[in-house]
Amino acid sequence: MPEFEPIVGRYFTMNVAGDACRIYMEEAGRGLPLVCLHTAGADARQYRHLMCDRAITDHYRVIAFDLPWHGKSNPPVGWRDREYRLTTELYIETVRAFCRALGLERPAVMGCSMGGRVVLHLALTHPDEFRAVIALEGADRLEPYYDLDWLHRPDVHGGEVSAAFVSGQVAPQSPDEFRWETLWMYTQGGPGVFKGDLFFYWYDGHFDDRSPRIDTTRCPVYLLSGEYDSSCTPERTAATASRIKGARATVMPGIGHFPMSENPALFRTHLLPILDEIRR
Amino acid sequence: MSPGVDHIRERVNARDALVRRGRYVSLAFLLGVGDQEYVVTIDRGRVTSVEPRRLATSTGRFTIRAATPAWEEFWKPVPRRDHHDLWSMLAAGIVKIDGDLLPLIQNLQYFKDVLAAPRDA
Numbered sequence: 001m002p003e004f005e006p007i008v009g010r011y012f013t014m015n016v017a018g019d020a021c022r023i024y025m026e027e028a029g030r031g032l033p034l035v036c037l038h039t040a041g042a043d044a045r046q047y048r049h050l051m052c053d054r055a056i057t058d059h060y061r062v063i064a065f066d067l068p069w070h071g072k073s074n075p076p077v078g079w080r081d082r083e084y085r086l087t088t089e090l091y092i093e094t095v096r097a098f099c100r101a102l103g104l105e106r107p108a109v110m111g112c113s114m115g116g117r118v119v120l121h122l123a124l125t126h127p128d129e130f131r132a133v134i135a136l137e138g139a140d141r142l143e144p145y146y147d148l149d150w151l152h153r154p155d156v157h158g159g160e161v162s163a164a165f166v167s168g169q170v171a172p173q174s175p176d177e178f179r180w181e182t183l184w185m186y187t188q189g190g191p192g193v194f195k196g197d198l199f200f201y202w203y204d205g206h207f208d209d210r211s212p213r214i215d216t217t218r219c220p221v222y223l224l225s226g227e228y229d230s231s232c233t234p235e236r237t238a239a240t241a242s243r244i245k246g247a248r249a250t251v252m253p254g255i256g257h258f259p260m261s262e263n264p265a266l267f268r269t270h271l272l273p274i275l276d277e278i279r280r
Numbered sequence: 281m282s283p284g285v286d287h288i289r290e291r292v293n294a295r296d297a298l299v300r301r302g303r304y305v306s307l308a309f310l311l312g313v314g315d316q317e318y319v320v321t322i323d324r325g326r327v328t329s330v331e332p333r334r335l336a337t338s339t340g341r342f343t344i345r346a347a348t349p350a351w352e353e354f355w356k357p358v359p360r361r362d363h364h365d366l367w368s369m370l371a372a373g374i375v376k377i378d379g380d381l382l383p384l385i386q387n388l389q390y391f392k393d394v395l396a397a398p399r400d401a
Binding site for chain 1: 359361362364365366367368370371372381382385388389392
């Protein structure tokens, strides 16, 4: 027999905003549930290293799922005639539907990039449903710097351009193997999906006017951002932290926008103390 | 010629995989390093010449410009943040891009790697 990894993948169907969504999820470990949310235009494979880390899985049930339209989760029936566009409300409802479907009781939730942003929304709108939120590369306000229409048009390869847009978001110090594995997921995204995600990440998800209302005594907030992140920069992370009373922010030197997949060995040194704190 | 610019042709052409990825690229673009502009000419992924722009009519499909110190930092083996990647420089407002962006975007990773090629020293 081969030496199997401890990750187990399964499919199920859940209802989100009137659609029956066939979802792919992976999990490993036992203990407190830790739900992990992937970045825009990617999928749950980004968390594979965490799921194979005994220091984490001895204490946490680590669960990651592909959002509808992503990875091995299907788009809703009728997708051909829809333009995919992730909104704040839809994203919040999708994460809550997933946690309900699995019967998770006050899970911790960690998301990266757009996932890092939505966990802040969750801390604001549903603080009692989550034990704590960890926002990786997540800010309450960002500034767009390129035209999203480039991501979905017939004369540009959507997968290649998505990967090329984000390739500089991996820190130069990160191992090449993991840099290109991270980018491979971007080359595999469905047409228009990264663009639809960025609608939430760059436009719909701004809430710096409301983030000061997050109550970290009900739901602790941790912010972890990479030094080389060009969108959720260290400055924007600090600005977000300054608006959320009690939020704990850390800038991770030598890491970019994809800490868990671009440099898992370095990332765990920042994550493990937080996970220890959350379960105590 | 700026030392980084001077190395682009030889470094790109020495990388077969990079030339292969650029096999559908045949064009000229302008590279601005401070006040100096260079015409970079590419034929099927190979850089055939990098010449200072001498005539006002010598131009390219698109132009990529940044200050000299920005390129010097970009060409270091491990540049500091905001200088480590063309698109990161764009996000930080350090580089300006003009002209017909379609061929640039269609081959974005190729052009990123062409510009970063002097790092291979």
